[in-house]
Amino acid sequence: MSASLTLTGLYLYPVKSLGGYAVTEADVTTRGLRHDRRWLLVDERNRFLTQRQRPELALLTVAPAHNGFLISHRQRPELLPLFIPFAATPERTLFVTIWDDLTWAWRAAPEADEWLTEALGYPCRLVYMSDMVRRAVDPELNPEDQLVSFADSYPFLLIGEAALADLNTRLAEPVPMNRFRPNLVFSGGQPYDDDAWENFQIGDVPFRAVRGCGRCVLTTIDQQTARKSPAGDPLRTLATYRKAQNGTLFGQHLTGAPSGRLRVGDAVTVLSRK
Template sequence: MISIDQIYIYPIKSMQGIPLTTANTGDGGFAHDRILMLSEPDGSFITARQYPELLKFKTSIVKNEVYVSLSSTKMIKFNLDEFSLSNEPTEIWGNHFTSQIAPIRVNQFFSKILHKDVQLRWVGQQLTRRTKRYPEVPVSFADGYPYLLLNKASFNYLQHQCPEQLDIRQFRGNIIIQGALPFAEDGWKTIKIGEVIFDIVKPCTRCVLTTIDANSAKPLANNEPLNTLRYFRADEQGQIDFGMNMIARNHGTISIHDKIEILERQVAKNYIKTFPPEIKTETQLCTITFEDKTIKGNNKQTILEQLEQHKIALPYSCRSGICGRCSVVLKKGEISALTQSAIKRNNRILACSCIPKGDITIESPKKG
């Protein structure tokens, strides 16, 4: 029997989740799921992609009382009623809407820990956010959809392939199921859990957040598990999927051990299956010249990783060859591309998805 194994909510975006035995579905997701998030003063969202230490924050919420702690000496309690009544401009992935700002003492608490000026925001009593694909469906501060389903068997398959020890919490799912075959969820279109019907709208495209250890908040080696996933879960555009985004048709209650009923199926998305490139037993050293700096490199790590190890920062968002922000111009040398999408026009390459074959020289696009 296919059933629910675990249920999670994440009251504050990018912070630790709370395991539940029962959850109530609402307009924008489970009750209290991603109703709070940190932002820049201008309202643009902040996540653990930029600040991995956010994953260490523990949260709890009882009615309107929220408790947040990083350690025994760094904790704060506040009430949602303390938030400003005015609706302030807010942005997530180019999606613009409004939210309410926390009182000064709360913002100062997080700003001091992150060493930058930030604000905590609440979705408010009424969700104002909508997305283009489903304008009738309210969304909280989740990246794009109210619910994320993960299949435990799919995770176990990935773990068997991946050289690094993984934790399913790295994928930040809301509903984790058991009893299905690996990636059976790819072919589901509509499911019923308890009294709630869910539509599976698309696979979830994964980013750098999955490469950060859920306990230590430190990145795993070799950009795992994205590096492994790209060999069997990447599409023609290089997007890497794991898990399924869902919306709920109705309100209701679901619980651990509830049966999953498949109401409608669909043709599964096609993924490009490739084999990992042959890795030589010995690391070959090389040099990486980026503009006016030359560093010692190797033929095993991505260009982005090696630059970061030498305190050379490139912009990025996904680290999986999707966003394109880490684009550089290859002036000299050769590289091995981990995905087809890593090589662009005019000698541009994605630093997150390319490994040097030998000495290389690269420049930022504005100079190239």
């Protein structure tokens, strides 16, 4: 079975909860794909902002640029795109809160905060996670002492195309993969077969499937319009057949090697099952 599994998508989200973009190759690092979720928006109290509370964040698109990326507003073309480098400088430091974690971060340039505040209509700050920050994955499920960026809980999220196809057969209106914001997408195999994976590799890079990803209201937000589904889908439908102890599951949280390189088209090989 493993020979028929193929990596078909690689996605980066440089700023947590803003738009992402596809790449054909990506480097694996100790805290996820290089450049993934290293930036974060925080409010005036330095608490993290996501589409859960602020669905309008979906209207901020991100596109690759030389040594960084461009942020644009889907509905406000008069705002010229904002360039953000892949890394910040340690000129201004503050402590930020993401979930139950308190960590320090470097602030972006003042003009970035000004642009984002204007684009969103409320005060916010953009901050960066330095390589010196050690935000650890849940120790109970992290024997390798893995780190994570500003992602919710784990360095990587994997979803199979077959799982999305199965979900869409159950929905009145199909949804695209971007509702679930994966880093890694693969083709082949049966829907949800990855529930049983433990150790596997993509190309020659090893990964471990830690747990299923419990989904939230973000999946109900159209990433083009920032509108929420009035029916609560796809979350409502997922809950009818993918409910488990730790939530409504879709996709797998992963930990991985400290280094490596992934390419679209790499073979996915399952080495052991739970």
